[in-house]
Amino acid sequence: KYGIGRGEVISPENEISGELDIVIFDKDHCPLFLKSDSHSIYPRESVFGAISMKSHLDSEELRDAYKNIASLKKMVPTKGFSNSPSPGMRVGLHPVVPVTAIFAYASNRSLEAIAKQVKELDRELDDINLRPDFVVVLGLGIVGPNSRIRKDFNQYDLPQEYNDLSYSRSTGRHTLLRFYMQYLDELNTITQPNLNLRSYFDMPSRVGEYKVRKHDKLIMKHEDKEMEVVKRLTLSAIDRIVK
Numbered sequence: 690k691y692g693i694g695r696g697e698v699i700s701p702e703n704e705i706s707g708e709l710d711i712v713i714f715d716k717d718h719c720p721l722f723l724k725s726d727s728h729s730i731y732p733r734e735s736v737f738g739a740i741s742m743k744s745h746l747d748s749e750e751l752r753d754a755y756k757n758i759a760s761l762k763k764m765v766p767t768k769g770f771s772n773s774p775s776p777g778m779r780v781g782l783h784p785v786v787p788v789t790a791i792f793a794y795a796s797n798r799s800l801e802a803i804a805k806q807v808k809e810l811d812r813e814l815d816d817i818n819l820r821p822d823f824v825v826v827l828g829l830g831i832v833g834p835n836s837r838i839r840k841d842f843n844q845y846d847l848p849q850e851y852n853d854l855s856y857s858r859s860t861g862r863h864t865l866l867r868f869y870m871q872y873l874d875e876l877n878t879i880t881q882p883n884l885n886l887r888s889y890f891d892m893p894s895r896v897g898e899y900k901v902r903k904h905d906k907l908i909m910k911h912e913d914k915e916m917e918v919v920k921r922l923t924l925s926a927i928d929r930i931v932k
């Protein structure tokens with residue numbers, strides 16, 4: 690059911706995530722817009738999760754990984770969708786929030802010190818939903834909610850207390866197995882929307898910080914002339930209109 694790769698995630702609104710070390714995607718229904726062993730581009734509707742990998746988790750690496758995970762989660766759509774699990778039945782579902790984690794092979798800090806920084810980074814976020822679900826150090830333990838985060842109908846339900854978000858579990862040599870089981874349990878709760886490739890054909894172009902769709906044009910009509918002139922929207926033109 691799941692494919693594993695590396696690269697970036699793109700949305701129909703032409704939003705692009707940061708470079709993700711591990712992307713978990715729908716192996717059966719995922720057209721890769723660009724594919725190589727080192728880098729692929731995945732449509733948002735086919736992505737189940739992502740993991741940021743670190744060889745050594747110091748404070749700067751953890752902060753950097755938080756930003757990378759946030760770049761993906763910012764692309765989560767705001768509207769839900771409906772799904773038909775069987776003929777004659779339609780179910781309303783929440784938007785999909787990918788299962789995310791930061792995984793490190795080692796750290797010279799204790800799990801308690803990592804959990805303390807996780808709590809600080811959580812408080813710095815504009816939206817707590819942008820946090821990674823788990824922070825894991827191989828052979829040491831896991832920092833993150835102990836219970837399942839995703840409920841029925843794709844509902845993403847984080848604990849309300851920061852202490853529960855940064856709950857630390859010293860799992861020792863069982864860390865990889867415990868993390869794998871908890872991560873897979875979250876993945877298996879997700880129902881993805883149908884992939885509409887036409888929305889990617891009609892994706893807006895990026896002009897500086899703005900997005901311009903194909904039909905977006907500037908029509909200029911001179912007072913002394915009846916003829917209208919259609920202009921392409923350049924960055925300077927958009928800046929001028931906005932100001």
